[in-house]
Structures are given as C-alpha cells and as structure tokens.
Amino acid sequence: MPRTVEIAPEHPREHAAIGALHCAAFNDTYEAAVVIGLRAGGFAIASLVSRVDGRVAGHVMFSRMTVLVDGRDVKAAALAPLAVDENWRQMGLGGKLVTAGLAMCREAGMHCVVVLGDPTYYRRFGFSLQAIAHLRTPYGPGKLMGLELVPGALAGQAGEVRYPAPFGRAQS
Secondary structure, eight states, X not given: OOSOEEXXXXXXXXXXXXXXXXXXXHTSSHHHHHHHHHHHHTOEEEEEEEEETTEEEEEEEEEEEEEXXXXXXEEEEEEEEEEEOGGGTTSXXXXXXXXXXXXXXXXXXXXXXXXXXXXXXXXXXXXXXXXXXXXXXXXXXXXXXXXXXSTTTTOSSOEEEEOOGGGGXXXX
C-alpha cells in the first residue's frame, strides 16, 4: 500500500518519466510525442501527475483546441492523453487526475471539454456522445464525447472540432 498519493502539476524533471509512462501505457510513442508538442506549442491548460510515494504513477493533459458551433468559437479543451502505470490501476488515480483537470479547465474559463475514449469510463464525469454528435470531428461520428462546463456551450445546429497540430496523426 502506498504511503502518499498526490495529484499535482507536472514538474519539468518529470518529463522523461511522463513520456515513458505514455509509451508503456499505449505501447506506442505517439501520445508521448503529443504531450511534448502540446507543451512546446503552449497549448497546455493542465498537465497533471499522480505521484505515489513521490514517483510518477499517472499523467493527464488538458489542452486548448478549436470547437466551432454555428459559427461561434467555444472555449474548449481536449482531454488527452490520460495514462496510469499498470501497477497503480484500479486505485482511482485516473479519476482523480480527470477531476482535478476538469476543475482547472473551469478555472481557466473553458466552456467545454472533448475526449476520445471509453464511453463507460468517461460518462461518470458527465461526458456524452450526444453533446457533440452534431459536430464534424477528425474521428468521424460517434467517437468523441463532450462535456459542457458552461450549460448550453455546445448547443447549436452544426460545427466542427479541430485538434491542435501536435495531434497531427489524428487529423490525417
């Protein structure tokens, strides 16, 4: 059992551990490269780690993205990526990271958050497929979920979701 669990902003000295965590969790370097690109491009709103006994056990990033609804720009964040070390899964670390990140998005004035992930997992935070079903996305219909941080932020007839350049592979 761990002695201490902490959710906090990442520290630059943890960047290598965060990259290794994403590579291991996704068995790919893509997510680690996205995190580096989002940091370098100034897109990050929240980049949080869970530390167990002082060591990185999880990471989540929330970054600025473009969401247009009926021609208006909605202040939006992308939740991606989220990873937890396999030794610390099923302990609620991912949920704590998401909850803390959503609070930071609210504080930063974001009106909505978009995520690509398991609907069963993300529904507990209020995400739904219906919230952005009327919007074009780089993933096609029924793949992304949205969460309104400001009621009515995603209301409208049509629009588009665009990820920042570091997500490049997702948009091709």
